[in-house]
Amino acid sequence: MSTPDPVSSTDQTDGSVIGQPEHPQGETADELRRRGLRSGRLVVLIFLALLGAGVPLLALSPTLNPADLLLGRYRYQDAPELLGMTQPKAIQALVREGLSSSSAFAFSANTPRGEITAQDPPPGEPVRRGGKVKLTVSRGQEDFVVPELVGSTRASVEKLFDNTGVKVEVVEFPSENDVAGEVIRQDPLPGNVLRTGNTLSLVVSMGAERRDVPEVRRLPSDGAAFILGNAGFIVEKVTKERDPFLPKGAVLRTKPAAGQNLNKGTKVELVVSDGPPQAKVPGLVGTQETQAIESLESVGIIAATTTELVNPRDPNNGKVLSQVPDAGTMLDPGDVVELTVARGGAPG
Structure with missing residues (x-):
């Protein structure tokens, strides 16, 4: 059995040739080619038009980067390095870059007179094209x-x-x-x-040097004054005060107190013991000798007796006839009261 030739076979229904491509609206292959050429020319023309419009815009971007156009970076350029230039050279460099300038003057310890010591914006930072750079010109050392x-x-x-x-x-x-x-x-x-x-x-x-007041309690007043003087203090005043415990002449305290931090040269007062509190001498005339002695010893006073002979039948026999000092006198503990005591002698 032979295979039918697809090219020569015909469709018995509409009479079209099997294997030939069908064209819309009955266009022939030549007509389709001509229409395709017209479409291609239109695309090329549109591309050339867009290219012609884009080239001037890209020229505004130093990098020819479309992103610069989209972000607006084409409007800026990097500020040139001007530090250390003289003012005229810096201005010329800016003019070459299409930039203007303003100048201020300031003293500088490190930049010679007439040279640029600062610029705003700094080197490498963006500045608007055609914009201004602020220059600070050194006036030298003041x-x-x-x-x-x-x-x-x-x-x-x-x-x-x-x-x-x-x-x-x-x-x-x-x-x-x-x-x-x-x-x-x-x-x-x-x-x-x-x-x-x-x-x-x-x-x-710093003001006067500060020192701590030394501790001089219980020391003799002369020794305490020496120590305070060596520490930089001045003993201006010595005050005496009775004390039952420290002996006479011993330091009880200082004013200001020991340990305080004061300026060197501060005046210090010494409070010195004047011994134990004094006792009032009692009235002893007419009292028995033993009673008089006990009364004196009870207040820390020592009794010293002398004898005056009297008739044994004298009513004053064994009694104190006189005393020195008198009753009411204030004495220190350990002081002496002299008593004259009557003693009976041979009958007269």
Whole structure:
């Protein structure tokens, strides 16, 4: 059995040739080719139009990066490096970049006079195309005539030289005669010239040196005064006070008290024992000798007796006839009262 030829076979229904592609609306192959050529030319024309419009825009971007166009970066450029240039050269460099400038002047310790010491925006930072860069031009080092500073406060001197570029070095030193924080020496002296970067040296008072009051309790007053003097204190006053425990002349305390931190040269008062409290001598005339002695000993006073002979039948026999000192006298413990006692002798 033979296979039918697909090219030569015909459809018996509509008479079309089997195997030939059907064309819409009955177009022939030539007509389709012509229509395809027209569409291709239109696409090329549209592409060329877009390309013609995009090239000038891309030219605005130094990197030819479409992202620069989308983000607006084409409107900016990097600020050039101008630091260290003279002012005229810096301005020329900006003009070449299509930028303008404004200038301010300031003293500088490190940049020579006339050179750029600062710029805004800094090198490499974005600046709008055709925009302005602010220049700071060095005026060189500033000269300062040193005034008289002794007697001024440290704070006022530091404020005076603030933002001048002059370094202020301070050494603090104790001084009994100067207020704390006050300048007592300066270098250089008044009338000398300082420049930016130079150093002004000050010696500032710390006030009087501070010391702790030493402990001198129980010491003899002379020894206590010596120790206080060596510690930098002045014993201005010695006050006596009765004390039942410490002997006469021993230090009871100091005013201000021991351990307090005070300025060197502070005056200190010594409170010294004047011995135990005094006792009042009782009236002993007419009392029996033994009773008189006991009364004196009870207050710490010593009795010393002398005898005066009387008739054994004398009613004063064995009694105190007189006393020295008199009744009511104030005596220290250990002091002596002399008693004259009557004693009976041979009958007369």
